[in-house]
Amino acid sequence: MGQLSSAVCQRSVMFPAIEHPLSPALTRGCPDTSTADVAYPAEVGYDYAAVPRELFAPAPAAGLDRWAPLLPPLAAPGLGEGGTPLLEIADGLLVKDESRNPTWSHKDRLNRCTTSAAVAEGAPGIVVASSGNHGASAAAYAARAGLPCVVLASAGAPPAVASFLAAYGATVLAVPEEARWPLMRRIVDELGLHPVSNLTEQHTGHAWGPEGYKTIAYEIFAERGGVPAAVFVPTGYGELLFGVWKGFQELHDLGLADRVPRMFACEPAAGGPLSRALAKGVPAVRVDVGPTAAYAIDSAVSGYRGVAAITRSGGAALLVSDEEMAAAQRELAGAGLWQELSGAAGLAGFRQLRDVEGPVVCIATSSGFKDLGVGATPPEPVEPTWEAVEARLRAAGF
Structure with a gap:
């Protein structure tokens, strides 16, 4: 559990001696000092003596630099990547929100x-x-x-x-x-x-690339103090899937974790090369990809990395439809997380397997801003009258 808040009150920014209880939150300024002409804002006051001094003690380097001993030489400067939030959106269901990275993706x-x-x-x-x-x-x-x-x-x-x-x-x-x-x-x-992307017909990819994804596993382990039962990963070529699995495997090999989570690849049902490769017992296959809006993971080819992650962890490859991803996208948005359609594939896969005991982590890979057509449809105008506004709000269920 985190530190308890040291907040004790609300007070006028203009006249700090004027205080109000901490709750309810003042949303219209300080009621005692505001006038019809000037709304003086309120702020939160704290018991600064209660703030623990170690709060400001030096901490390990953030992001990927923290894990440098387990990564290739980081010769390029970073942008503050990593350290993304792990949010529990339901009991035992956690989402690793990779949209918080510098360019909004894993x-x-x-x-x-x-x-x-x-x-x-x-x-x-x-x-x-x-x-x-x-x-x-x-x-x-x-x-x-x-x-x-x-x-x-x-x-x-x-x-x-x-x-x-x-x-x-x-x-x-x-x-x-x-x-x-x-x-x-x-x-x-x-x-x-x-x-920095694939050059071969079947996906081999950059040797250094998936090493960066290992840090997702490190962060989950460090934050939770343990390993989840399963991880659900939006999957195209399988690099992210492999990297997260490898990170957990390293934690186990180092004697820090007692097990490795089951890894579940979540591919668009329109393609699914990893699922096909596993079914055939071969390292990789090529498939025809049908129509899908999950453009970020609509791969026609797979690579052996994905097969290795699934088979060595005792996981599986799941095929999710656009409708299932859209439902998961709406569920995430309802929890305050806007993901592109592909980024919601992990949660869509989890929703297929309701018998998986937790805790489980769904990787959410990218911001909803990355979806096709975003910004193309402006909101419908409304007349700035109370009658029109009230009608619109009533229609929305208010």
Whole structure:
């Protein structure tokens, strides 16, 4: 349990000697000093003598830097990635909200590590094939490291992602999806840029990248003082799934944790290459992907990382529909967490398996701002009369 609050009252900002009880909260200023012309705000007063001195004692480095001994050399400067909140939204159901990272997704943990490789190797820049979170994050970490960044993207990138790329000064090449990877390999071979996304037909990925995801496991363990029973992970290529599993496995190998949680991959039902690979007992497969709005995880290919995480943890791959993800997205929003559709896949998977005993953690990967079409529909205007406003509110159930 955290420290008890030292708050004792509310008081006028203009006249601090005028105090009011701590509750109810004053939402219209100080009632004793405000006038019709001036609303003097209120503030909270504290018993400062009761504030523990150790509250301000030096703490370990935050974010990924705290875990540097278990990561590749962090040669690239960070952006404060990691240290995201772990929120209990129901009894025994926790959500790790990765939208709180610098570019609003889990990819920041990966790109701190991959950009570090580029810096350590003296690469003249980095290149990434992505129309979503990965590209936005790579552009940010390249900018932070003073490196140019080339992003092979599609013309239909979400508005928020396009804005990120423009802000960071990335060179964006909008090409058909099937042309991305051949062009990326050519850029690497001829210009020497460092690739921070996949280059192979089946997904192998950057060796350093998933190491950054291990820190999610470290943070969960450090905050909870133990290991959850299961972790549900939105899954495309399986790098996040693998990284989180590896982090827990390391904790077990170091003698800090008594077990490793079961890992559940949550893939769009429109594709599901990891699920297919596990069913066939093969390292990886390619599938045809049907229509889905979960663009961030609609992968046609899987990689062996995902198979390893599932089989070694005794978990499973779950297929979730767009409707199930949308329901999970609404549930998270009802708890104050706005996730993109793909980011809600973990909770959607958990809702399929109601017999999993807790505590369980659902990884929520990215902000709802990253969804396609966000911002395209403005709110319907309402006449600024009480009659019109009251009618709208009554219709909303007030």
